[in-house]
Amino acid sequence: MTTTPGSAVHSPTFMNGDEFTIPTFMLLAQEGTLYDGAKAPDIDRETARRIYQTMIFTRVLDERMMAAQRQGRLSFYMQCTGEEAAIIGSTAALDDADMIMAQYREQGALAYRGFSCEEFMNQLFGNELDYGKGRQMPVHYGSAKLNYMTISSPLATQIPQAAGYAYGQKLAGEGRCTITYFGEGAASEGDFHAALNMAAVHQVPVIFFCRNNGYAISTPASEQFAADGIAPRAFGYKMRVIRVDGNDLLAVYAATREARRIAVELNQPVLIEAMTYRLAAHSSSDDPSGYRSKKEEEAWREKDPILRMQRWMISQQWWSEAEEKALQEALRREVLETMKRAEKRPPPSLDSLVTDVYHDVPPVLARQLEHLKAHIRRYPEHYPRGARSLETQRTTGGEEA
Amino acid sequence: MTQMNMLQAINNALDIAMAANDRVVCFGEDVGIFGGVFRATSHLQEKYGRARCFNTPLVEQGIIGFANGLAAQGSTPIAEIQFADYIFPAFDQIVNETAKFRYRSGNLFNVGSLTIRTPYGGGISGGLYHSQSPEAYFAHTPGLKVVVPRNPHQTKGLLLAAIRDPDPVLFFEPKRLYRASTGDVPDSDYQLPLGEAEVIKEGRDITLLGWGAQMEVLQQAAELAEKAGISCELIDLRTILPWDVASVERSVLKTGRLLISHEAPLTGGFAGEIAATMQERCFLYLESPIVRVTGLDTPFPLALEKEYLPDALKIFEAIKRSVEF
Numbered sequence: 263m264t265t266t267p268g269s270a271v272h273s274p275t276f277m278n279g280d281e282f283t284i285p286t287f288m289l290l291a292q293e294g295t296l297y298d299g300a301k302a303p304d305i306d307r308e309t310a311r312r313i314y315q316t317m318i319f320t321r322v323l324d325e326r327m328m329a330a331q332r333q334g335r336l337s338f339y340m341q342c343t344g345e346e347a348a349i350i351g352s353t354a355a356l357d358d359a360d361m362i363m364a365q366y367r368e369q370g371a372l373a374y375r376g377f378s379c380e381e382f383m384n385q386l387f388g389n390e391l392d393y394g395k396g397r398q399m400p401v402h403y404g405s406a407k408l409n410y411m412t413i414s415s416p417l418a419t420q421i422p423q424a425a426g427y428a429y430g431q432k433l434a435g436e437g438r439c440t441i442t443y444f445g446e447g448a449a450s451e452g453d454f455h456a457a458l459n460m461a462a463v464h465q466v467p468v469i470f471f472c473r474n475n476g477y478a479i480s481t482p483a484s485e486q487f488a489a490d491g492i493a494p495r496a497f498g499y500k501m502r503v504i505r506v507d508g509n510d511l512l513a514v515y516a517a518t519r520e521a522r523r524i525a526v527e528l529n530q531p532v533l534i535e536a537m538t539y540r541l542a543a544h545s546s547s548d549d550p551s552g553y554r555s556k557k558e559e560e561a562w563r564e565k566d567p568i569l570r571m572q573r574w575m576i577s578q579q580w581w582s583e584a585e586e587k588a589l590q591e592a593l594r595r596e597v598l599e600t601m602k603r604a605e606k607r608p609p610p611s612l613d614s615l616v617t618d619v620y621h622d623v624p625p626v627l628a629r630q631l632e633h634l635k636a637h638i639r640r641y642p643e644h645y646p647r648g649a650r651s652l653e654t655q656r657t658t659g660g661e662e663a
Numbered sequence: 664m665t666q667m668n669m670l671q672a673i674n675n676a677l678d679i680a681m682a683a684n685d686r687v688v689c690f691g692e693d694v695g696i697f698g699g700v701f702r703a704t705s706h707l708q709e710k711y712g713r714a715r716c717f718n719t720p721l722v723e724q725g726i727i728g729f730a731n732g733l734a735a736q737g738s739t740p741i742a743e744i745q746f747a748d749y750i751f752p753a754f755d756q757i758v759n760e761t762a763k764f765r766y767r768s769g770n771l772f773n774v775g776s777l778t779i780r781t782p783y784g785g786g787i788s789g790g791l792y793h794s795q796s797p798e799a800y801f802a803h804t805p806g807l808k809v810v811v812p813r814n815p816h817q818t819k820g821l822l823l824a825a826i827r828d829p830d831p832v833l834f835f836e837p838k839r840l841y842r843a844s845t846g847d848v849p850d851s852d853y854q855l856p857l858g859e860a861e862v863i864k865e866g867r868d869i870t871l872l873g874w875g876a877q878m879e880v881l882q883q884a885a886e887l888a889e890k891a892g893i894s895c896e897l898i899d900l901r902t903i904l905p906w907d908v909a910s911v912e913r914s915v916l917k918t919g920r921l922l923i924s925h926e927a928p929l930t931g932g933f934a935g936e937i938a939a940t941m942q943e944r945c946f947l948y949l950e951s952p953i954v955r956v957t958g959l960d961t962p963f964p965l966a967l968e969k970e971y972l973p974d975a976l977k978i979f980e981a982i983k984r985s986v987e988f
Contacts, residue, residue, distance in 0.1 A: 361736075398767055412767055419759065433738065
C-alpha cells in the first residue's frame, strides 16, 4: 500500500532540498528592542525575572566551576555559556510537571526548575549527597522531584526515550508533554531518526529541541550535515517545525509555548531548531583555539543572549544595574561557599557500589562486596575513601559482615 | 489446565498481564493486527485496542529507546524484537540505557517494568541470520535479567514473572519449540521464580546443565547415558543472569562432574562463566574437567545446521568421556 503522488510528471524530475530554506523566527534585536512588527509573548515580570536570574546563576556557576576544574578541584565540567536563552527560555515556556530529557548542557533548565546550588555541587563532587551516588562524571544531573531525567553519556539515546516517555504521558491522559534537548551533532545519530519517526507515527506529545550551536566538539556544522540545518528533516516525518533565533529569549519562549500547545492539545510531536553558538569549549577537556578563530568567537560574543535579555529587562524597568551587581556578588559568594562545603563531604558509602544494579542485591554481588570489604580492612591506607566508609558504618553499627 | 504450545502460552501470559494491568503495552514489528510473525500477540489488539498493542516502524533501536522511556514514565512495556539476530541495532539502548538506568540515577529513575521478548536459536533452517543465541552478550551486562524458558508451562510462569519483575528482563524464546513443544498449562495467573534453576531429574554420576531449547537435547542425551549405566542429574538454569550459583554448586558437589551445553559458540559463551565459577567452588570435589558442548566458533550455517548444533549424540559422547576420564 503506497501513497499515490499528488501530481504526475512524464520526464525525470528530481526535487532538491536547496530550493527552499526555513525562515528564522526572531522577536528581540541585540539592542534589547523588538523588531518592527514583532510582538512580545505574554510574559509577566516575575517570570521574566526568574528566567533572567537563572541565566546569571548558570553563567556564574559555569565560570566558577571551570576555574575549579583548572585548579584541579573538579575532574570535568561543561558550560552552557552562549546558549542560556535557548535552554532557559524553552524550559520556562513549559509546565513544571512536563518531563525534561536533556543531553548534558542544559543546567539552565534544571536551575530554572529549582535545583539548588548545593544540589549542583553535590553531583559535581560526587559526594554522599549526590542523588546519583557518585557514579557518573560531573554534570550528569538528575531530579525526579523536578521532572528532569538523569543525564546519560551516550549521545542521543534520550531522544527515542523521550518519545516513549511522552507516549506514556498521552496514555495516562495527564495533559503533559516531554521536551528533549540535543545538539545538531546528536541529530546525526540513528536514535534521532528512530525517535522522530516513532513519535510522528504514534502521535506523541514530545518537543524535540535541537540546540544548533555550530560545533559537535571540534566538528563544525558544515561538516555535520549537508542540508539547511536540522529543521527540514521534520518534513520527512510529517512533523511541525520551527527555526528560532536561539539567542532571542522572547522568540524561544514564544515558539516553545506554541509547541507545547500543539504537543498537548493535538498530541503531535514538534521539532524546534534553535540557532545559537557554543561560546565556551565543548568541555573542560576541549580547546577550541585548535579549530576556530578568536574573531568568530568575538563576533558571536556580541550576540550574547544574556546581554540582549538584560537590555530588554532594563527597558521594561524590570531590572537595574544595581540589582545586577548585587545578584552577581551574592551568587559568586554562594557558589564558592557551597563548593567548599560540597568538596569536604565524604563519598557515598561502600555499599553503594553494589546497590541499584538490581532492585535487590543478588547473592553474587553481596559476596563480591564482602570480599572487597575484607580486603580494604587489610589495606585501609590504600583505599582511604572505602576505609572511611567502613569506619562510618562501624560507628553507626550499619555493617553486616 | 489446557493443552497449549509455547506460542499459545506466551499469548495467554500477555493476555493475562494486559487484563490485570491497563498500563501494560505490547509493541514491535508486525505485532498489531497481524499478531507478530510467529503470532505470539494474536488478538491482543482486538481485545485491548491500538493504543496498547501496536506495530512500530522497522527500527529496533527506536523500539527499545521508546520502551525505555515508556518504562521510565511508569508504564509496563513488553517490546518484541522479531528475531534475536536483529537485537544488535538496539544493543546500545539495552546495554547502556536499560541496564544502567537505575544505577546511574541512584534509583531516582528505573526501567524495571520493561520486558523484551525475542525468539532465539537454531533448528528451524533459519540459516545465518535467524538462528543466533546472543545471550552471552547480555550476560556480561549488570542490571539486566536474562531468562530462557524450555516448555509452555515454564514459558507462561516465567513470562508473567518477567513482566512483573522490578528489573528489566530479556526473555529469549526458543523458536524451534514455539509449536513443537506442547503440554498442559494451568489456566490461572501464576508465576515461576526468576533467578532460580530447576532440577528436572536427580542423578548420581554427572550434572547436565543447559537452558531453553537445549534442555530437550540434554534430556535425550541423559536417556542414552542411562541405558549405558550412567546416572545423570539434569538442571535447567532458566535464568542466565543473575544465575543460580548455589543450585548448580549443590549438584556438582554431589555428582563430581559437570557438563554444560548451549547453542552459541564456545569461546566467550556462558558455559565458560559457569565452568570458571564451579572450578572455583568445587575444585576438590571434581572427578574430571568440566565439559562444554556448544556450537562451533563460527557464524551459524544453513545447510549444515544439524552438524553445527550440539545434539544428543555429541552430548552422550562427552558424558562418556567425562565419566571415563
